[in-house]
Amino acid sequence: MKAGEIFVGGKWQATRSGETYQPINPANEEPIGVVGKGDKGDIDLAVTAARKAFDEGPWPKMSPHERGRIVWRLGDLIQQNLDEMARLESLCTGKTMFDSGKVEIPFAAEVFRYYAGWATKIHGETLGLRDNAFTFTLRQPVGVVGAIVPWNFPFLLSSWKIAPALAAGNTMVIKPASQTPLTALRFAEICQEAGVPEGVFNVVTGPGGKVGMALVRDPRVDKIAFTGSTDVGKQIMREAAGTLKRLSLELGGKSPNIVFADADMDAAVRGALTGIFYNKGEVCAAGSRLFLEDSIHDQFMSKLTDRVKSLKVGDPMDKATRMGPVVSKGQMDTVLSYIESGKQEGARVVAGGGRADVGTGKGYFIQPTIFDGVTNEMKIAREEIFGPVLSVIPFRSVEDGIAQGNHTSYGLAAAVWTRDVSKALKAAKAIRAGTVWVNAYNLFDAALPFGGFKESGFGREMGSVGLDSYTEVKTVWVDLS
Numbered sequence: 280m281k282a283g284e285i286f287v288g289g290k291w292q293a294t295r296s297g298e299t300y301q302p303i304n305p306a307n308e309e310p311i312g313v314v315g316k317g318d319k320g321d322i323d324l325a326v327t328a329a330r331k332a333f334d335e336g337p338w339p340k341m342s343p344h345e346r347g348r349i350v351w352r353l354g355d356l357i358q359q360n361l362d363e364m365a366r367l368e369s370l371c372t373g374k375t376m377f378d379s380g381k382v383e384i385p386f387a388a389e390v391f392r393y394y395a396g397w398a399t400k401i402h403g404e405t406l407g408l409r410d411n412a413f414t415f416t417l418r419q420p421v422g423v424v425g426a427i428v429p430w431n432f433p434f435l436l437s438s439w440k441i442a443p444a445l446a447a448g449n450t451m452v453i454k455p456a457s458q459t460p461l462t463a464l465r466f467a468e469i470c471q472e473a474g475v476p477e478g479v480f481n482v483v484t485g486p487g488g489k490v491g492m493a494l495v496r497d498p499r500v501d502k503i504a505f506t507g508s509t510d511v512g513k514q515i516m517r518e519a520a521g522t523l524k525r526l527s528l529e530l531g532g533k534s535p536n537i538v539f540a541d542a543d544m545d546a547a548v549r550g551a552l553t554g555i556f557y558n559k560g561e562v563c564a565a566g567s568r569l570f571l572e573d574s575i576h577d578q579f580m581s582k583l584t585d586r587v588k589s590l591k592v593g594d595p596m597d598k599a600t601r602m603g604p605v606v607s608k609g610q611m612d613t614v615l616s617y618i619e620s621g622k623q624e625g626a627r628v629v630a631g632g633g634r635a636d637v638g639t640g641k642g643y644f645i646q647p648t649i650f651d652g653v654t655n656e657m658k659i660a661r662e663e664i665f666g667p668v669l670s671v672i673p674f675r676s677v678e679d680g681i682a683q684g685n686h687t688s689y690g691l692a693a694a695v696w697t698r699d700v701s702k703a704l705k706a707a708k709a710i711r712a713g714t715v716w717v718n719a720y721n722l723f724d725a726a727l728p729f730g731g732f733k734e735s736g737f738g739r740e741m742g743s744v745g746l747d748s749y750t751e752v753k754t755v756w757v758d759l760s
């Protein structure tokens with residue numbers, strides 16, 4: 280791969296326009312490299328390659344054993360290139376090397392291994408004799424998949440799409456986020472090394488409005504797997520209607536983290552911090568609304584504000600750092616404007632509240648910020664901030680906590696903290712969200728589905744359910760009369 284190239288039909292090539300751009304390292308505001316600025320013409324070529332690889336190529340027709348071995352190899356190669364992949368991820372996103380190297384890239388490798396195992400287990404059902412006919416179903420790949428991913432977990436969220444899509448025999452074109460394209464490009468080299476046939480996996484970099492939209496509109500693409508903001512998700516849904524594409528949409532969130540008075544307080548404090556400050560709050564499932572039962576509010580806040588001081592903000596490459604910069608200047612300005620709005624609406628800043636000075640005079644660093652005295656009606660409690668800003672909201676009873684937690688247009692995730700099993704299970708059932716953690720936050724596993732209720736989207740990623748959305752069911756009748 281040379282600087283500025285995209286990966287189409289198994290070959291590295293310049294974009295048709297020859298245009299490039301430079302992603303910026305959010306920790307020092309320096310350019311990281313040169314990346315192709317693709318457009319509709321590049322998508323046209325990539326979809327042609329993916330279509331050919333699906334319609335004629337060996338991939339969907341290959342023995343599932345062989346396909347599974349290649350998908351497994353992808354997982355192994357990701358693991359072998361862990362340090363490089365983690366470094367590329369941290370350079371673009373500002374996430375710490377701990378987050379990328381110890382958590383996210385290894386998790387992505389596991390996702391490939393998990394779905395490698397599924398390649399040989401995708402099958403329909405035999406329904407047997409009906410009306411003198413023998414009947415059964417087949418599960419077949421959907422076809423050409425367009426994957427559009429955001430910048431917060433660039434490679435991990437890509438793996439949630441690529442691994443099941445490839446295991447099921449689909450071909451694909453991926454469009455990474457403009458700020459964070461480097462791991463997708465490096466992964467294309469890994470695909471070459473693993474023996475993924477030409478045209479099966481293609482990467483086109485460039486702006487979402489052009490490259491992403493061209494993918495959504497192309498009638499030869501059968502499915503769009505999108506993770507990103509709710510607004511862009513709605514736009515994609517409208518555009519996809521033109522060609523009636525299959526869609527899975529993993530969108531935003533404003534997740535409630537509800538602590539009941541009988542909870543293990545120290546564990547809940549740790550959970551509240553991880554829930555909002557992991558990856559600087561740039562997490563779709565972030566526990567950005569912390570609900571505290573009245574009677575424990577003061578004690579909890581004292582512990583929380585004490586512990587938040589230990590979160591060192593700084594260079595993501597430094598081992599001591601717990602929080603790097605947010606991804607871009609645009610994102611920093613958005614987060615700071617939400618902090619201003621919280622102050623103006625009368626919420627009380629009890630930690631942070633502005634930019635963090637890390638001593639270099641550069642970088643998009645924000646202090647871990649906690650607002651107390653927030654109401655569910657305030658903008659900082661309603662809108663997804665996608666940064667290190669926590670809104671603390673009091674509640675009176677189990678019913679009140681759950682009702683307030685549910686009072687949001689989103690439904691991606693939630694957590695409840697209590698020692699009472701029956702209270703925990705009632706809350707888990709009543710909360711309208713795709714994932715509910717009990718006495719924990721941010722647990723994920725390749726075997727467990729993840730996705731949203733309400734405006735957090737639809738469709739699930741990971742687990743066997745995640746695989747289903749990359750297959751079509753076909754019913755076959757054999758007339759025996």
Ligand code: NAP
Binds near residue numbers: 427429492512665
């Ligand atoms: P975004 O602005 O929606 O962008 C996501 C992706 O869509 C990027 O690749 C972007 O390309 C592309 N895109 C932008 N406009 C497009 C258009 N008109 N047509 C087609 N593609 C388009 O979201 P983001 O700011 O990168 O990511 C943050 C959002 O993702 C948050 O709302 C977060 O909650 C959500 N998210 C959800 C999950 C989940 O699993 N539910 C996980 C992670 C993140 P460019 O980069 O070139 O603009």
